[in-house]
Amino acid sequence: MPASPSTARAINDRLALRLLQQEGPLTAGQLKQLTGLSRPTVADLVERLTACGLVEVVGESGEQRRGPNAKLYGIVADRAYLAAxxxxxxxxxxxxxxxLGRVLAEASAPIGGGMGTGAAVEQAVGLVERVAKEAGADRPHTVGIGAPGLIDPASGELRVSSGLPAWHRRLVAAVQERFPEARVSVENETNLAALAEQREGAARDRDTFVLLWLGMGIGAAVVLDGTLRRGASGGAGEIGFLPVPGTAGLPSATDCDGGFHSLAGASAVVALAAAHGFAAPAAAHEPQAAALVRGAARAADREPAAARFLDALAERVSLGAAAVVSVLDPGCVVLAGEVGRAGGDTLAARVRDRLARMSPLPTEVRPGALGGGAVLRGALLTARDRAQDELFAPPGR
Incomplete structure (x- = not known):
């Protein structure tokens, strides 16, 4: 059944806007070539999008001939501001x-464990407000939040967890209250990291992969056939609870101690380095575990202690990776988070070699490209997608 005229216009408009988003300013002639639409159809859509304030003339092409097709059209970048x-x-x-995703302002703030819930929430929301004002965006259109823990697939809210501070769950509602007109959403941090690595990082050429987050905590994100899989309860990828050999016990429903977290979490990585006699200078810009792994990766060819430490860490990481590979056969595992990024190709190669011995399923192992910033980037991409879904809808819908 052919699409109705209004549906066809909506499809054409979104196609043109996506191209302008990806390619930058284009002439009407370039839009015609890239979309395959007729010249009158392109002229109509440019007129519609200009009239509703989504597109504007930003200059002229280098063509000698002047006229409508020589004008360069671009998205109106300040039509909406996004917070992540x-x-x-x-x-x-x-x-x-x-x-357009251009960062206008950013900042970070510590929130001490001794701070009360109300004060912690106010400090976090106040930081959002301050950064928004610095960017000239008193009212962000869309806010994307990445947080540890499970997201309820029915409500889209952060579920209660005994392992997380109370201010986390209060934060989403507080941001919505401070910015009542904004569209606010929350997503698991590891899922957002996978989205960022898929769109802009190490998994750009993969429709199916698993991201293994190695940092203060342990997590995994599953992308199958281009789609992020969250599971029936939103808990797909809670690999920190995975029972593995080499721990003192078994995890429980409320505590991942005894699970994979006990082998590959940041505190376990620090203890492992000490056990193998490897030390590295502290780095002000990254956690101790990441600094140790980065130092070992750089020194592995000349320092036996560094090589032993990395070998032992790779053995541990491969246990969790092998369990995921045997169930999902993703073909690619991305080692992300501060520790995964710090290990780089050196750690990834060690994990890949061990996986090849443990599993008959061929699996690439790659270091994440975005490091600890992947969560923030994923939150921004999510916010931008939501804003575009609304703003790029047919005019007058």
Whole structure:
């Protein structure tokens, strides 16, 4: 059944806007070539999008001939401002961008464990407000929040967790109250990291992969056939609870101690380095575990202690990776988070070699390209997608 005229216009408009988003300013002639639409159809859609304030003339092409087709059309970047938050146990990071994703302002703030829930929420929301004002965006159109923990698939809200501070769950409602007109959403941090790595990082050429987050906590994100899979309860990828050999016990429903977290979490990585006699200078810009792994990756060819430490860490990481590979056969595992990024190709190669011995399923192992910033970038991409879905809808819908 052929599409109705209004549906066809909506499809054409979105196609043109996506091209302008990806390629930058284009002439009407270039839009015609890239979309395959007729010249009158392109002229009509440019007129519609200009009239509703989504597109504007930003210059002229280098063509000698002047006329409508020589005008360069671009998205009106300040039509909407976007805010992204990366919420951690010990603090929060915020950035604000325009509709094109250009970062206008950003900042981070620690939130001490001794701070009360109300004060912690106010400090976090106040940071969002301050960064938004610095960016000239008193009213962000869309806010994307990345947080540890499970997201209820029915309500879209952060579920109660005994392992997370109370201010986390209060934060989403507080942001919505401070910015009542904004569209606010929250997503698991590891899922957002996978989205960022898929769109802009190590998994750009993969429709199916698993991202293994190695940092203060342990998590995984599953992308199958281009779609993020959250599971029936939103808990797909809670690999920190995975029972593995080499721990002192078994995890429980409320505590991942005894699970994979006990082998590959940040505190376990620090203890493992000490057990193998490897030390590295502290780095002000990254956690101790990441600094140790980065130092070992750089020194592995000349320092036996560094090589032994990395080998032992790779053995541990491969246990969790092998369990995921045997069930999902993703073909690719991305080692992300501060520790995964710090290990780089050196750690990834060690994990890949061990996986090849443990599993008959061929699996690439790659270091994440975006490091600890992947969560914030994923939150921004999510916010931008939501804003575009609304703003790029047919005019007058």
């Amino acid at each position: 938050l990366d919420v951690r146990t010990e603090g929060v990071s915020v950035l604000v961008s325009d509709l």
